[in-house]
Amino acid sequence: MKIQKILNILTLLTGAIAVTSMSLWIGKQSYSWLPPQAAAESLLIDDLISFLVTLGAFIFLGVTSTLMYSVIFHRAVKDDFTDGPPIEGNVTLEVVWTAIPILLVFWIASYSYQVYEQMGIQGPSEIVHLHNPLAMESAYAAPAKALAEPIEKIDVLAKQWAWVFHYPERDITSTELHLPSDRRIRLALKSQDVLHGFYIPAFRLKQDIIPNHAIDFEFTPIRPGKYRLTDSQYSGTYFATMQANVVVESPEDYQQWLAQAATQKPSPAKNQAAAEYAQTSHQSVQTGWVTVPPAAPPLVNSPG
């Protein structure tokens, strides 16, 4: 009897260690499931994702291994229709497994809150001027302050189905979003027609754009390179084509690009929705259902 008890405890302990180390390993793997970390915010979010994956893996493996154990070792013998032990409940156990999820919820929520606070991505709360006693510090606040907060302001216009970026200081328009790295960026998001969504997976950032609403959106790119901006809020027929390049470059290269674009005359940009709409499509099944015609390709200094 005693040996049986010790054996049980040993089995449980081995199982717990196996599940724990497995979840820690899965949590580490989660970084490789994500795109490159191109914005300061992405570092915070990826740590949070890894934490949640570790915790989730622990719960999932714990529950499934318990179930698997039952399925393998607690099978009824053929034609045995007798009953199992009539255990109906256990108050201690029920209290414990109610308390654990409650504690976990508060842990996850407060960690998430901290991350969100550090991101300081703005959004519409700035417009309603809510008195917020918990002033949000941005993700890159400390280094950015050292750089004397050079905030780069860019206007973003979304329409069916094109992105247009306007750099007010030099009065330049572009279909490619150029951003200086290690600078706080503030975008003024506007939509001309329907809901759109500003989403750069490499930045882990997303914000819906609502017609008649001015929405500010802040973040800090940190890794030079070329990324994709997509429309994350379904916007009609050519929704999937509404993409743009995002070029993160050193502040010097960025200034050079601005200067170079300023010398160019505005010309119509290339636009996939307009091109597809103009030509007969290549799909094998066509119904010719009417669609909203795409807006004319924007006139830009830098067509990208």
Place this chain on the structure above:
Amino acid sequence: MTNVPIEGILLPDEKHNHESPSSWKEYFSFSTDHKVIGIQYLVTSFFFFLVGGIFAMVMRGELMTPESDLVDRTVYNGMFTMHGTVMLFLWTFPSLVGFANYLVPLMIGARDMAFPRLNAVAFWMVPVVGILMMGSFFVPGGPAQAGWWSYPPVSLQNPTGNLINGQVLWLLAVAISGVSSIMGAVNFVTTIVKMRAPGMGFFKMPLFVWAVFSAQIIQLFGLPALTAGAVMLLLDLTAGTAFFDPAKGGNPVMFQHYFWFYSHPAVYVIILPVFGIFSEIFPVYSRKPLFGYKVVAISSILIAVVSGIVWVHHMYVSGTPGWMRLIFMLTTMCVSVPTGIKVFAWVATIWGGKLRLNTAMLFALGGLVMFVFAGITGIMLSSVPVDVHVNNTYFVVGHFHYVLYGTVTMGLFAAIYHWFPKMTGRMYSESWGKIHFWLAFIGTNLNFLPMHPLGLQGMLRRVASYAPEYQFWNIIASLGGFLLGMSTLPFIFNMVISWMQGEKAPANPWRAIGLEWLVSSPPPVENFEETPIIISEPYGYGKSEPLTANLPE
């Protein structure tokens, strides 16, 4: 106590025979027998499950390649809109209402629902909804293409210029479906409150009844919001009002509040009865009482309560201020507490039991495992910073398909197998059932697991074309989808053949404890010749207590 405790309500008197339905024609008639209506719901909704599945396979076919090359973009948009709508409003809702219709009166010892004619009217609105939805494929411009949530202003754009267009038909159908569900909810709540057999206190009700009760209460407070939102959108679209049209000064985000105030709780309306099904099935095939019965019962009500304050988590990035994002993050995470209680209770029920892994139990176990997975990704989605990244990506699509296929549809199949002998009086083939289970289980995971890495990498939902680096996981998902489509073939074959010439079923083939197993298979028209008197709690496995004082055990 008889079955007419409410003033002015009569039981169906047009039935004189006490036989179960003798001819298949009865299932095509305006019957007021809750069991006939239950099967009418189940068969109708299964038909639409197949329709919605075909739409899904067209989409998975399109997504085999990065380019938009199989169907027109407009067709693709119509496909995902109708897939979502059909699967929700014509498959999961009506099929679960079908089970509730069939089982609730039997489980509480009643002879029928409180309002049998209202019940029949509510059912016959479902084919009307289906005809409107399918008919929209034949109007100029095709069916609605604004997604199942139909956010304005996209849903207000009417490129054909016709008054009768796909979007109008869609909104009409959704409004009718809402009215039908409200009728059903009134009926279920009244039946459960007023028509329980003597001795059946609330804490002696089976957990399926608890789950239906909680779910239908959500319908009562939530559906009016959705139906109102749909009607307002319909007015914007046809009569020129400006509730949601920003071009005329309306607010499109208001629609999202109307929509999600109901449509998130709707997920609990769907999944609560499935939790009830799990709670019925695990004790039978583990031969143990349900662990923590009272806590599990109360957790259903708690889910219904919390469900009323979670809707904004769908709108974290749609112009919601920071403080609101954080409040709704906390309330959304709180849902994991009552659901966690249920999961642990099921695991404890199974633990140390004498497991019998027949098809119904396999589907319930598979559903439970996939629900745990869905719950974990659900917690991730409720966290604002994570949601900012994965909102509207395939991560969300993967999550809710684990809920709606992995859990709800698997649970529905578990229920169909478990109660098939009761409903038809015939046994099904276990070997075909197991083939169905394994195809469905593998297909589900192949189809929906790859959506999670796709979403984390940033692939958006509702796109007909995508960047080439997403192709690998999309091919796996599509192959899984086709496997999932094929998995229904052995099921259909099994059900049709078994119903026609399966072995005759005894009253209680699983030796289960529950009122429905005390009557013959299939049950007689008014269920109980003598109203049962309940003397013990449900799930008395291993205790050999009689359940009733007057019926043979």
